[in-house]
Structures are given as C-alpha cells and as structure tokens.
Amino acid sequence: MVSADDPITIRLLDLFRIGPGPSSSHTVGPMRAAGMFRRHCLGAGVVPDRLQVELRGSLSATGIGHGTDRAVLAGLCGFEPEEVDPDAFAVLDRTLADAPSIRWGDHQVRLHPDDVVFADPRNTSDDFLPHPNTLVLRALDAGGSALVEESWLSVGGGFVQRTGDEGGKRRPPSPPVAPFWSGRTLLEQARAHGGLGAVVLANERAWEEEPGQLEAGLDRVYEAFRACIRRGLRHTGELPGGLGVVRRASHLNAQVATGRVEPSYRIIAQAQAYAYAINEENAAGGLVVTAPTNGAAGIFPATLAEAVDRLQLGREAVHRAIATAGSVAMVIQAHASLSGAEVGCQGEVGSATAMAAAALCEILGGDVDQVERAAEIGLEHNLGLTCDPIKGLVQAPCIERNAMGVAKAWSAAQLALNSGARGIVSLDKVIRVMKRTGLDMRREYKETSEGGLAVNIPEC
C-alpha cells in the first residue's frame, strides 16, 4: 500500500497509452502481456514447437466481444499496441487460421487462433484466478509439455503484472521531487507547486532521460485524442459485433454545427459528439488512448478537446490538463482500481469523469481545492455503477455512458467552481468507498456480461 515511505510513482505516459480498441484491460493489457512473454522467451533462447494462451475469468467470459483472442495473437506475433495497424489487427485471426505460423527470431513457430483457449469463466477459485483478468501463456514443445509457462494479470488501464512479480514494481530512476501518496498529500503538493498537474509534471521532468521527452510524449497523446475524434466523426454506419449499434457521432456533430441544438446544450453537445466519436472508434477496434481505460476513453479527451477549441488553449495548457487528469487517475489506481472487472464501471467511467472534471475545473480557473472537489463530485456520483456490456461488446451501455460522463464532468466542474462551501466528502474518502462498493458488488456486474443490461436487454 502506498504511503509516505512508498509514494505514488505511476508514470503519466503509462496511464495514457495508445492502443487498439475496444478494451484496455481485455485488449491492450493482454496484448502487452503476450508481447512481454514473447520477449522473455526470445531473450532466454527458448524455441517452442507451438504457443498456447489460456484466458480465464472475465477475459474468458467477454474475451470474444473484446477481441482478447486477437490481442494475444498480435502480442505473440510481436505487434506493439501503439503501432499496430488496425486493419491488419482486425483480420489477424483469419490470417493465422490460413497460415498458422509466426516469425520467432530465426525460426517459425506454430500459432493458430485455436491455440487461444477460453477457460470455464465460472471457475473462480483463488489458485486458478488470482485476478478477474488472468491469462496463462505457454511455450510448448512437440510433446505438448510447457518449456515456459507464465501467468499474467491485466489489472486495468492496460497495466499488466506477471504473477510472482508483485514485489518487483517498476521503479522510476529517483524518488519523486514532489512526493504524494493520497488525494490529501497531492493537494498539499499542489498548493506548493501551483496545481495538481504541476505536481505530476515536476516529478516527470525530474525523471525524463532527455530534455523534451515528456513534452513530445504528451504531444503524441493529444494528437492521438484528436486523430481518434477526426476518424470517429468521419465514419457512419453500424458498428461490428452484430448488436446493431449505429454510429451517432457525425449526426450529433452536424446537429451542433448547423445550430439545431438548444443554445443551452451546445457546449455539452459538442463534447458529447467527440465522446461518441472516440468510443465508436474504440468499439470498431480503432486506435484510442486509455483515459484511463479504453471503455471510458471518451470522457476526458472529449471534454478537453471541446475546451481547447472554444477557449483557444495552447500546448502548455493541454499538457497541464493531461497531467491534472492523470494525477487523479494515479490516486485512484493506487488506492482502488481503474478496472471494470475489479470494481465495476465506477472504476472506469467514474474515474474518467473525475479526471475530466478536475482538468476542466482547472482550465476554467479553479483553485486546487476546487479542482479536488470537482474530481470528488465526478467520482461520487458514479458510485455503484456496474459493468454490464451487452454481448461483451464495448458498445451498449459504454458509448452513451461516456457521453453522459461528459455531462457529469461538466456539472461537477461547475458545482465545484460555483457552489461555495466545500462538501463533507473528500477525494480520498470517495475512492475508499468506491473500492469497498466494488468489493461488495457481485461478479455478475464486473465485466462478465452476466448481469444488468447484458442479460436483460437481449431477451426483451
């Protein structure tokens, strides 16, 4: 558990990862884990006859809808999430079914889509399922015995952890210059540094290997936000997966552009069109940024992009907004979870709403206490939100839920700025309650598609 002796050292650019949709924990994380497994084996000179991946828990229950099988195949092929060509990614399972062999150093190794095994998702014993998103990777010899077997956990937001490595947390090169380990200590540092985002930027600048590296990384993240919005606004038609969900971003955007929406709704409608665009791209397997996850990828970037356009914000303000949003996600990640499979949608859409609310509040001139309050309000009013994606696809309720997250983030920022005396709930308290609520939540409501909308809508 993080403390004064062990402050938060999550890296900002580890939070905002570029990768294919539709899910950070079910697509990006498993792809990264498979890629690391490949590198370990190659580094150790292991040449297997064939490879096998076993998906367990939520990865098995909703893996097909989330493209987890394709993601692990891509990772084993050596594709990096940030660079994968979405078109090649979309047909990778068919490509491997036709030619089940991949390059492995100087060798060819068998890999067929059937080598991805979906374990019984009802087996939840601790030994079998140390985390709701567990995958086991095996390099097998010709007799089917494992030359190497590694068990990986996809813990949310694209973060992964190999079992047995819990003590080996990736450390930055030096202790943080502005250490914080909770919302309260983040706030204390923010008062000294002039903002929540300024705290994170001070730490990151002290850690960067070359001057300008951080700024270049933040530019890449922002450009990926905008590119995703542009693509999402261009595309129309039905999303893949057979659910019949039709893209709505371009229609809502046109309504705003032609003045057909109520003037009082204009700002939020514009940001919601951007959120639709991002989440529709995510659902279609396009490249998005975990903010903090793929499922909740639309809320913060859409809120930021709308504010940038309307208020003509420059590069520095954009970087600061990303850092402010990131600081909130870091505290949530350190004390609870950003994963729908662990704590339900409150951990994804709730966290994203808190991040967007904090960043918007700061953009609009809020002081550090108001920014913390905006984050708290954004999260508090998502407590208890369950994860129940229909057919395991990140479409319904996810896309619309991001648009609603934008409206909540806007309201949270405005309430924090304009309602005077502070409330009685701090960010730290609401994060603790979110974790407790997530633990109490039945597994049906944690990315298994066995509860809520996922089981009630198809039959209606």
Ligand code: SF4
């Ligand atoms: S319901 Fe929420 S947590 Fe679940 S997949 Fe959709 S966005 Fe993610």
